[in-house]
Each structure stands twice: as structure tokens, then as C-alpha cells.
Amino acid sequence: MKFSMTEHGFETATQYGTLSISSNDEHGFRPYQLLVSAVAVCSGGVMKKVLQKMRMPAEDIQIDVKEVHRNPDVADRVERIHLHFTIKGAGIDEAKMPRIMELTAKNCSMVQSVKDSIDIRETYEVIR
Template sequence: MKFSMTEHGFETTTQYGTLHISPKDEHGFRPYQLLVSSVAVCSGGVMRKVLQKMRMPADDIQIEVKEVHRNPDVADRVERIHLHFTVMGTEIDESKMPRIMELTSKNCSMVQSVKDAIDIRETYEVVR
């Protein structure tokens, strides 16, 4: 990836279009939003694969970022992220969800990359 400076931040062009990154919401994604999005979506993708391998395909997985705690005294460092997964599907065995959550966290490259620096809390609910 290559990033170029713009009037309000930076941008990069990908095969899906231009990604605008800025410290201001009105000019693009903020860097911390991309960090949180990477953790959330990586986790969701891994969860989807785990469910498929366990023969419990999800009809849908919704991920809500319930909390992002940033420390204003340390460069607004992201210290805590709470992700809540709503897993929808008639084949989902709720008794297996603790193991699914464990495997999701263990196999998500983004979670593994930041786990020693950011407290990541993951909760879930199953909707049939």
C-alpha cells in the first residue's frame, strides 16, 4: 500500500476505490476507526469459518462495537474494545458458542496482533 498526503489527511487507492483517512470525521475514516474495524471484521470472518467447519453455518453475523476506550493522557491510545456478536441461524448450537468464541479470538490475526496492548472483550447472543 502507498499513502499520499492530502489537504485533510492521507489517502490510498485500492482495487475497491480510494480510502480517505483523516483525523477529522468529516474528511474520512479516523485511524482508530480502521484499527477497531480491522479487529471486528477479522473476528467476524474467522467466526464465520469456524461455524462453517463445525457444520453450523450462520445466516448472518452482526458485530456491534459497544465500547472503544481511548486514553486521552497517552496520545488517545486505544486501550479497550468491546465487540458484541449477534449470530443468527437455525443450526447454531448455543452450547458450543464459548468454544467458538475461543477459536475466533485465537485464530484472528488482528486480535492476536493487538492482544497484549488492547483489552478486547467479546460477547455474543444467538438468534434463531
């Protein structure tokens, strides 16, 4: 990836279009939003694969970022993220969800990349 400076931040060209990044959310995605998005969507993708391998495919997975705590005393550092997963599927065994959550966190490259510096809390609910 190559990033080019603009009047309000930076841009990069992707196969899906231009990604604008700025400290001002009127001009693009803020860097912390991209970080949180990467953690959330990576987790959701891994969860989807884990459920498929366990023969409990999800009809839908929604991810709600309930909390992002940033420390204003340390460069607005992201210190805590709370992700809440709503999983819809008639065949999902709730008794297996703790193991599914464990495997999701263990196999998500983004969670593994930040686990020693950001407290990631993951909760879930299953809807049939």
C-alpha cells in the same frame, strides 16, 4: 500500499476505490476507526469460518462495537474494545459458543496482533 498526503490527511488507492484517512471525520476515516474495524471484521470472518467447519453455518452475523475506550492521557491510545456478536442460525448449538469464541479470538490475526496492548472483550447472542 502507498499513502499520499492530502490537504486533510492521507489517501491510498485500493481496488475498491480511494480510501481517505484523516484526524477529522469530515474528511475521511479516522485511524482508530480503521483499527477497530479491522479487529471487528477479522473476528467476524473467522467466526463465520469456524461455524462452517463445525457444520453450524450462520445465516447472518452482526457485530456491534459496544465500546471503544481511548486514553486521553496517552495520545488517545485505544485501550479497550468491546465487540458484541449477534449470530443468526437455526442450527447453532449455544453450548458450543464458548469454544467458538475461543477459536475466533485465537485465529483472528488482528486480535492476535493487538492482544497484548488492547483489552478486547467479546460477547455474543444467538438468534434462531
